[in-house]
Amino acid sequence: MDDDSRHALFEYLLRLGDDRLVLGHRLSEWCGHGPILEEDIALTNIALDCIGQANNFLQLAGSVENKGRTADDLAYFREAIEFKNLMLVEQPNGDFAYTIARQFLFDVFSFHLLEELQHSSHQELAGIAAKAVKEDRYHLRHSREWVLRLGDGTDESHQRIQSAFNDLWMYTGEIFQADKVDDLLFEKGISVDLKSIESKWSENVSEALTEATLAVPDAEQYMASGSRQGIHTEYLGHMLTEMQILTRSFPEAKW
Amino acid sequence: MEDESKLRAFEARIEAGEKIEPKDWMPERYRKQLIRMISQHAHSEIVGMLPEGNWITRAPSLRRKMGLLAKVQDEAGHGLYLYCSAETLGVDRSEVVDQLLYGTAKYSSIFNYPTLTWADIGTIGWLVDGAAIVNQTMLAKCSYGPYSRANIRICKEENFHKKQGYEIVATMAKGTPEQKRMVQDAVNRWWWPSLTMFGPPDKDSPNSAELMKWQVKLQSNDELRQRFVNLTVPQASVVGVALPDPDLKYNSKTGNWDFGALNWDEFFAVIKGNGPCNRQRMRARRIAHENGKWVRDAAGAYAAKKRAA
Numbered sequence: 312m313d314d315d316s317r318h319a320l321f322e323y324l325l326r327l328g329d330d331r332l333v334l335g336h337r338l339s340e341w342c343g344h345g346p347i348l349e350e351d352i353a354l355t356n357i358a359l360d361c362i363g364q365a366n367n368f369l370q371l372a373g374s375v376e377n378k379g380r381t382a383d384d385l386a387y388f389r390e391a392i393e394f395k396n397l398m399l400v401e402q403p404n405g406d407f408a409y410t411i412a413r414q415f416l417f418d419v420f421s422f423h424l425l426e427e428l429q430h431s432s433h434q435e436l437a438g439i440a441a442k443a444v445k446e447d448r449y450h451l452r453h454s455r456e457w458v459l460r461l462g463d464g465t466d467e468s469h470q471r472i473q474s475a476f477n478d479l480w481m482y483t484g485e486i487f488q489a490d491k492v493d494d495l496l497f498e499k500g501i502s503v504d505l506k507s508i509e510s511k512w513s514e515n516v517s518e519a520l521t522e523a524t525l526a527v528p529d530a531e532q533y534m535a536s537g538s539r540q541g542i543h544t545e546y547l548g549h550m551l552t553e554m555q556i557l558t559r560s561f562p563e564a565k566w
Numbered sequence: 567m568e569d570e571s572k573l574r575a576f577e578a579r580i581e582a583g584e585k586i587e588p589k590d591w592m593p594e595r596y597r598k599q600l601i602r603m604i605s606q607h608a609h610s611e612i613v614g615m616l617p618e619g620n621w622i623t624r625a626p627s628l629r630r631k632m633g634l635l636a637k638v639q640d641e642a643g644h645g646l647y648l649y650c651s652a653e654t655l656g657v658d659r660s661e662v663v664d665q666l667l668y669g670t671a672k673y674s675s676i677f678n679y680p681t682l683t684w685a686d687i688g689t690i691g692w693l694v695d696g697a698a699i700v701n702q703t704m705l706a707k708c709s710y711g712p713y714s715r716a717n718i719r720i721c722k723e724e725n726f727h728k729k730q731g732y733e734i735v736a737t738m739a740k741g742t743p744e745q746k747r748m749v750q751d752a753v754n755r756w757w758w759p760s761l762t763m764f765g766p767p768d769k770d771s772p773n774s775a776e777l778m779k780w781q782v783k784l785q786s787n788d789e790l791r792q793r794f795v796n797l798t799v800p801q802a803s804v805v806g807v808a809l810p811d812p813d814l815k816y817n818s819k820t821g822n823w824d825f826g827a828l829n830w831d832e833f834f835a836v837i838k839g840n841g842p843c844n845r846q847r848m849r850a851r852r853i854a855h856e857n858g859k860w861v862r863d864a865a866g867a868y869a870a871k872k873r874a875a
């Protein structure tokens with residue numbers, strides 16, 4: 312593999328890993344505080360899947376980079392501007408509706424993405440995706456069912472999840488903004504065509520929102536962008552402060 | 567008169583080592599005691615998620631984060647499984663949960679102590695799950711079928727938790743000077759509370775005789791406590807951490823490790839709600855429950871609409 316492709320693949324794997332690491336972290340904040348015991352179990356389970364997927368992607372990123380960095384080095388010793396996760400997944404949990412809306416918007420994207428990545432020409436990447444897509448199928452079913460329950464449940468739940476979607480919508484535009492990394496890897500058959508994922512995403516999201524008696528938010532609004540280049544919301548720095556406290560305080564220690 | 571003969575038959579079955587199943591006749595006292603014990607056990611699993619959940623977001627490696635997430639998820643599963651066992655005795659989960667949140671139901675006092683460093687996570691796995699295993703291994707043989715089976719299943723997972731916790735302790739105990747200090751400090755703080763997990767001394771344990779007669783319990787609190795101490799002392803010396811008891815001494819006559827006096831005043835105070843984290847734990851549970859009300863209502867309303875459709 313030439314240097315440009317190697318570098319692009321490293322960046323791409325960081326995106327895949329960081330999305331799941333950051334989302335898994337947010338979900339794990341629910342642990343012990345869920346609205347019902349079954350949801351404590353479900354959210355913790357999804358968090359665990361996300362961290363497991365992140366571990367696999369970051370490990371592969373480290374080996375592609377070939378500078379001896381482990382998944383832990385990448386998770387615990389980078390600054391916010393070096394994280395490449397979507398802004399969507401770093402948004403705070405809010406209420407349960409907010410968490411579900413965030414999860415659903417990501418799950419639809421992640422499921423279709425991983426389904427395609429199973430056929431990547433890069434074998435290790437394809438292998439990780441093939442395992443992860445099975446987990447994501449369940450995540451998507453879980454979040455979609457809750458979108459329906461909350462949207463078509465009570466007036467209160469309807470209003471809560473509608474405002475969650477309205478608030479989060481501005482973070483959905485950048486999901487499908489392809490850059491040089493995407494283009495180069497797509498040419499090599501390693502990554503996927505984000506345009507085709509976007510049309511599946513739009514279709515699935517509007518279909519679910521309609522079934523849930525919810526309005527699809529207005530696309531003509533401010534849309535955030537830049538997280539794949541390391542531009543984030545203010546929330547990420549605080550999350551990393553918490554996540555990295557031990558490893559940064561005792562860099563020599565093994566745990 | 568009829569009850570008298572039913573009671574004799576019931577006790578004969580227990581004597582013969584048979585399991586009592588939900589549909590079988592049982593004395594009201596037996597049912598009440600089991601509901602109390604099983605729901606207390608379930609509440610302990612649920613409240614126990616809080617002190618450990620406190621460190622998930624700060625776990626120092628991805629592997630440790632996954633291990634802790636999986637453990638806390640298991641504890642939630644134990645809670646769910648035990649609430650189902652309690653329901654076989656004719657109570658509702660929401661009823662016993664309300665008794666925890668707004669009534670006088672108890673949970674294990676161990677979870678009213680704070681987790682201050684990452685070493686607490688290892689120490690809890692080793693000592694607290696370790697003590698739970700000693701207790702639950704006994705309960706796995708209890709006379710009530712559903713509770714016996716629940717404990718068999720739970721014990722398998724608790725063994726894994728203990729192994730994982732002990733490994734964290736062992737790793738830190740051979741780590742940097744700061745890690746060694748953290749792990750010794752955690753063991754100093756958790757050792758005595760973990761000994762109280764077996765309940766008050768036999769002489770102050772009012773329910774014990776009856777529970778043992780009906781084989782809900784098969785060993786006394788003091789017997790279990792001694793067994794735990796005997797198991798744990800050699801484990802501590804293998805990893806090189808000290809147990810904070812100057813009176814700990816091997817007794818060659820009994821083959822037991824003799825240990826110092828426990829602070830029962832503190833134990834009874836914590837049980838009554840006066841411990842370091844009682845208010846905080848119950849507040850967290852109540853907030854979760856009350857914030858979740860609109861979610862449960864929505865799920866109910868949605869299910870009703872689907873049924874009507």
Ligand SMILES: [Fe+2]
Pocket residue numbers: 611640641644720724
């Ligand atoms: Fe447990």
Ligand SMILES: [Fe+2]
Pocket residue numbers: 641695723724727
């Ligand atoms: Fe456990």
